[in-house]
Amino acid sequence: xxxxxxxxxxxxxxxxxxxxxxxxxxxxxxxxxxxxxxxxxxxxxxxxxxxxxxxxxxxxxxxxxxxxxxxxxxxxxxxxxxxxxxxxxxxxxxxxxxxxxxxxxxxxxxxxxxxxxxxxxxxxxxxxxxxxxxxxxxxxxxxxxxxxxxxxxxxxxxxxxxxxxxxxxxxxxxxxxxxxxxxxxxxxxxxxxxxxxxxxxxxxxxxxxxxxxxxxxxxxxxxxxxxxxxxxxxxxxxxxxxxxxxxxxxxxxxxxxxxxxxxxxxxxxxxxxxxxxxxxxxxxxxxxxxxxxxxxxxxxxxxxxxxxxxxxxxxxxxxxxxxxxxxxxxxxxxxxxxxxxxxxxxxxxxxxxxxxxxxxxxxxxxxxxxxxxxxxxxxxxxxxxxxxxxxxxxxxxxxxxxxxxxxxxxxxxxxxxxxxxxxxxxxxxxxxxxxxxxxxxxxxxxxxxxxxxxxxxxxxxxxxxxxxxxxxxxxxx
Amino acid sequence: xxxxxxxxxxxxxxxxxxxxxxxxxxxxxxxxxxxxxxxxxxxxxxxxxxxxxxxxxxxxxxxxxxxxxxxxxxxxxxxxxxxxxxxxxxxxxxx
Numbered sequence: 001x002x003x004x005x006x007x008x009x010x011x012x013x014x015x016x017x018x019x020x021x022x023x024x025x026x027x028x029x030x031x032x033x034x035x036x037x038x039x040x041x042x043x044x045x046x047x048x049x050x051x052x053x054x055x056x057x058x059x060x061x062x063x064x065x066x067x068x069x070x071x072x073x074x075x076x077x078x079x080x081x082x083x084x085x086x087x088x089x090x091x092x093x094x095x096x097x098x099x100x101x102x103x104x105x106x107x108x109x110x111x112x113x114x115x116x117x118x119x120x121x122x123x124x125x126x127x128x129x130x131x132x133x134x135x136x137x138x139x140x141x142x143x144x145x146x147x148x149x150x151x152x153x154x155x156x157x158x159x160x161x162x163x164x165x166x167x168x169x170x171x172x173x174x175x176x177x178x179x180x181x182x183x184x185x186x187x188x189x190x191x192x193x194x195x196x197x198x199x200x201x202x203x204x205x206x207x208x209x210x211x212x213x214x215x216x217x218x219x220x221x222x223x224x225x226x227x228x229x230x231x232x233x234x235x236x237x238x239x240x241x242x243x244x245x246x247x248x249x250x251x252x253x254x255x256x257x258x259x260x261x262x263x264x265x266x267x268x269x270x271x272x273x274x275x276x277x278x279x280x281x282x283x284x285x286x287x288x289x290x291x292x293x294x295x296x297x298x299x300x301x302x303x304x305x306x307x308x309x310x311x312x313x314x315x316x317x318x319x320x321x322x323x324x325x326x327x328x329x330x331x332x333x334x335x336x337x338x339x340x341x342x343x344x345x346x347x348x349x350x351x352x353x354x355x356x357x358x359x360x361x362x363x364x365x366x367x368x369x370x371x372x373x374x375x376x377x378x379x380x381x382x383x384x385x386x387x388x389x390x391x392x393x394x395x396x397x398x399x400x401x402x403x404x405x406x407x408x409x410x411x412x413x414x415x416x417x418x419x420x421x422x423x424x425x426x427x428x429x430x431x432x433x434x435x436x437x438x439x440x441x442x443x444x445x446x447x448x449x450x451x452x453x454x455x456x457x458x459x460x461x462x463x464x465x466x467x468x469x470x471x472x473x474x475x476x477x
Numbered sequence: 478x479x480x481x482x483x484x485x486x487x488x489x490x491x492x493x494x495x496x497x498x499x500x501x502x503x504x505x506x507x508x509x510x511x512x513x514x515x516x517x518x519x520x521x522x523x524x525x526x527x528x529x530x531x532x533x534x535x536x537x538x539x540x541x542x543x544x545x546x547x548x549x550x551x552x553x554x555x556x557x558x559x560x561x562x563x564x565x566x567x568x569x570x571x572x
Contacts, residue, residue, distance in 0.1 A: 019544040026544045033563045038548040044556075054542035075530065082493055084567040132564070133571045140571070141564035144553075269491055274530035282536045 022049030043087030063100035098123035118157030310340035332369030366400030
């Protein structure tokens, strides 16, 4: 029997606000344990939460960028469960009336096929604290710095049918929140986290199969692998006559498997109810339009503009805009060096290769945009050849020095002085009388040998066009 | 609708309460009385009434996104029954 996989994703984004969602503590939460806490986020009796307005602004912007309808009235609810890193015994979230519903994103697959993925809703909530289980021999240590850090949860429809579709959707969503500046998108550190609901069903069947929820996938690669593994696991269970159990499974990156999260199997009963401490939120047209006015250019629009304004092929525009930092870098270079396709080639070629090798982000690249523009300018001016430029580039990448400085220090200027090149040509011809005879006998191919020798003698610095011409002239005279 | 003893035990478990047989018996009675009382409201016709979750007609109460904190770690941990290295300490969650 052939099965079809059905995937829905829940994405949590930590918002880049200054303060937490319901109190004034820092939302950066990186410091010493329990220093970013106060009576509100510690859940002390008698305290009251007050909503951070910027959290709503960011949620509205994300909702607009992902084609949602924003609810005029929305409400906060309590999600009740016990865990040591949840000091109040409930998480403030949204349930019946989230801030936004009915969104979608269009993704593009490697086959070129385009597909629309529905998004059910976006809601705002607070993050929980962090439990450390192995620091103390006889207890679990709890750090509440992360408690109350604002999150938006973006819940997709079960519209994805392969691991590739899931990864493309995630990449697109992550790119958008980074473009918006509402989330840093860091999967490894958990500021952009993804849970996947996965079920399979026989091809043609309408009803959904029983789903498993996958957690703990902190990179796109792991999302891909975990989903692929889970599809095979479920197929094997069904083919062996077994039944899928509804459960949470954790991806184990070391073993490359998903494993049941035992102990938490007890059916959840969150007993959601409206939080009496927080008043209803009303978002009117004006507020929505204000936030719409603050939206930056989004990836799809930027891609189209790169094609239109910079005459880039669709492929280049797609690659460059798939990461805002690359797109920004490209545009900074193009401002100073006006041949966009050349810039695109260097960024997608040499620069990306080195950054990928070092697993480095373009923000930390030692070659600043103006330095790359200056390097390309040196080629155009004839100061260095394209080949030498690649060597200078490697040097710049490693040292952060400017191209002109490296060229000067290492004496790499292209020699375009006729006299100097002529001297080398003469010397080379003199040293190789046999080859000169061969040329005169009609063997034109030796010309290449002479050019090679002269370039070698000049350490690659002679202007290749001039070398060619001079040798030709001399041999024919 | 009558609440059963099993349902009372489930609610107790969700609240991490351990009830004796006698307490379960008493709570079941009490809870049923409370529910009966609340059910009087069902006698009203609420067809044209919006569900209300707040008694005051106020919306949109916000804080500006300004970070400020003068709470010390000592104050944070002052009421903790147990703490270690600046963290709250609880019985081991994972063995």
